[in-house]
Amino acid sequence: MEALDTPIESNALKSDIMTHLEEELTMLKSEITVMWQKVISQLHKTREALLEFDKDLAREVVSAEKRVNALELKIDRDCENIFALFNPVAVDLRTVLAVLKINNNLERSGDIAEGIAKYIISANEPFDKELLEKTQILRMYDETNSILEDVLKAFETEDTRMARSIFKRDELVDEINVKANAVVADFMRSHPDKIEEGLYLISMIRKLERVGDHCKNIAEEIIFNIEAKVLKHKSKKKKEE
Amino acid sequence: MTTHKLLAENVNVYYDQAHVIKDVSLTIEPNTVTAFIGPSGCGKSTFLRLINRMNDYIDGFRKTGHILIDGEDIYDRKIRVEELRKKIGMVFQKPNPFPKSIYENVIYGLRIQGINKKSILDETVERSLRRAAIWDEVKDNLNKSALSLSGGQQQRICIARTLAVEPSIVLMDEPASALDPISTAKIEELIYELKTQYTIIIVTHNMQQAGRVSDRVAFFYIGELIEYSDTKEIFINPKKELTQNYITGRFG
Numbered sequence: 001m002e003a004l005d006t007p008i009e010s011n012a013l014k015s016d017i018m019t020h021l022e023e024e025l026t027m028l029k030s031e032i033t034v035m036w037q038k039v040i041s042q043l044h045k046t047r048e049a050l051l052e053f054d055k056d057l058a059r060e061v062v063s064a065e066k067r068v069n070a071l072e073l074k075i076d077r078d079c080e081n082i083f084a085l086f087n088p089v090a091v092d093l094r095t096v097l098a099v100l101k102i103n104n105n106l107e108r109s110g111d112i113a114e115g116i117a118k119y120i121i122s123a124n125e126p127f128d129k130e131l132l133e134k135t136q137i138l139r140m141y142d143e144t145n146s147i148l149e150d151v152l153k154a155f156e157t158e159d160t161r162m163a164r165s166i167f168k169r170d171e172l173v174d175e176i177n178v179k180a181n182a183v184v185a186d187f188m189r190s191h192p193d194k195i196e197e198g199l200y201l202i203s204m205i206r207k208l209e210r211v212g213d214h215c216k217n218i219a220e221e222i223i224f225n226i227e228a229k230v231l232k233h234k235s236k237k238k239k240e241e
Numbered sequence: 242m243t244t245h246k247l248l249a250e251n252v253n254v255y256y257d258q259a260h261v262i263k264d265v266s267l268t269i270e271p272n273t274v275t276a277f278i279g280p281s282g283c284g285k286s287t288f289l290r291l292i293n294r295m296n297d298y299i300d301g302f303r304k305t306g307h308i309l310i311d312g313e314d315i316y317d318r319k320i321r322v323e324e325l326r327k328k329i330g331m332v333f334q335k336p337n338p339f340p341k342s343i344y345e346n347v348i349y350g351l352r353i354q355g356i357n358k359k360s361i362l363d364e365t366v367e368r369s370l371r372r373a374a375i376w377d378e379v380k381d382n383l384n385k386s387a388l389s390l391s392g393g394q395q396q397r398i399c400i401a402r403t404l405a406v407e408p409s410i411v412l413m414d415e416p417a418s419a420l421d422p423i424s425t426a427k428i429e430e431l432i433y434e435l436k437t438q439y440t441i442i443i444v445t446h447n448m449q450q451a452g453r454v455s456d457r458v459a460f461f462y463i464g465e466l467i468e469y470s471d472t473k474e475i476f477i478n479p480k481k482e483l484t485q486n487y488i489t490g491r492f493g
Contacts, residue, residue: 019426020433020453084476085452 021086025095028078032099035071036152039106040145042068042113043211047141049117053126061117068110075103098225105214112207119200127197134183137205140176144211151215158226166219167239173212180205246271246410246440248309254287257301261287263464274432274441276451279461280492285444289412292442293329294322310410330403334415336395338387343379346387346398350406365405373401374431393424400431411435413443417450429454448488452476460484
């Protein structure tokens with residue numbers, strides 16, 4: 001369906017020289033990309049910290065979270081300036097609105113990385129390898145990070161088809177989350193001395209599931225930015241059309 | 242001593258009994274764009290015209306206070322107004338090219354100065370038209386009458402004419418208000434480009450324009466300078482209620 005809908009070429013009327021507003025928007029996009037990569041790296045580090053039980057690495061994540069927050073504020077302020085000074089309209093307006101919301105979703109994903117890092121710091125001993133295996137948390141990590149990377153690619157290349165593919169991929173993450181309950185409950189029953197560990201792990205899985213949700217929100221914003229279609233609160237079937 | 246491009250100190254202007262500028266002090270830094278905004282009759286144009294002494298010949302005009310440019314009082318007796326205006330160019334609301342060729346329009350100022358060497362004139366024409374972002378549109382028709390161009394093109398020719406005498410300050414009195422949106426956008430982009438080489442002061446009624454082109458905004462109201470600050474400050478968090486009312490269009 002979307003292949004037939006060619007969006008209006010945003011620069012059809014413009015010359016090859018960038019206007020002041022275009023320069024600002026390009027800068028804004030590159031800033032949000034930096035934020036994105038920072039969050040991806042934060043999540044990746046918590047995966048390594050979990051696997052290797054590397055508390056130093058987890059502490060590094062906690063301290064880098066301040067930088068993610070600072071970047072969020074900077075991007076918010078830049079959006080505010082563009083609204084106030086340039087009064088963007090049409091695709092430009094949608095871009096600033098989308099960046100503003102993507103920024104918020106990324107910041108929340110950054111918080112999640114910090115939260116997981118804190119669990120790792122609080123844990124007393126390395127996480128049971130069998131538990132990690134059975135809950136599929138590492139797979140969940142790989143999937144969420146890959147989704148986060150692809151949704152960034154979709155943003156950079158303005159690829160709404162790719163953005164739409166995110167909705168389906170998030171299902172896998174949801175599935176792992178749902179199954180984790182039974183797995184962790186079993187583990188706790190058979191290892192009553194490791195209840196705390198099980199609780200940490202289930203909390204981490206819940207958090208990672210939220211990252212998937214943030215990615216879905218971001219994908220919706222990308223589609224709104226490019227096609228001006230609002231997909232929020234629509235059924236999955238409708239979104240993928 | 243001072244790096245200010247322009248320094249105004251306790252400036253008052255009277256037209257007969259009318260007190261039209263009330264104790265205005267401000268400084269303007271080099272290579273910036275400053276926008277003067279405010280409702281009609283607030284004194285912004287009068288203040289702009291003070292800067293190249295265009296009010297001097299208005300009946301009943303009287304000024305107190307000082308205006309210094311590059312540290313020099315421009316109302317000092319030893320200042321020659323013609324010399325001052327070489328340094329301070331002005332672009333008006335309506336494009337006002339002379340009924341001459343594009344080429345002659347641009348070099349008008351140089352001719353007055355007695356410069357007639359063709360190589361200098363040619364070079365000036367190309368440089369000025371390029372800076373005014375109109376070279377590509379007119380380079381093959383330099384002998385065409387400037388009046389045959391569109392309004393937006395005429396305005397850029399007028400800007401080129403102003404730049405030809407190498408001013409350091411360019412004053413603009415609503416330079417885009419008589420133009421269509423595309424021409425306006427071109428002039429705005431031009432202003433943004435020009436500030437790397439000039440100090441620009443622009444009077445505008447268009448709030449969005451002030452936001453888009455300026456670094457600093459001065460809001461005038463009934464002869465007073467109410468608020469003067471970074472453009473971002475003015476448009477996001479103005480300190481005075483009057484400013485907020487004006488820029489949000491809530492003026493009673």
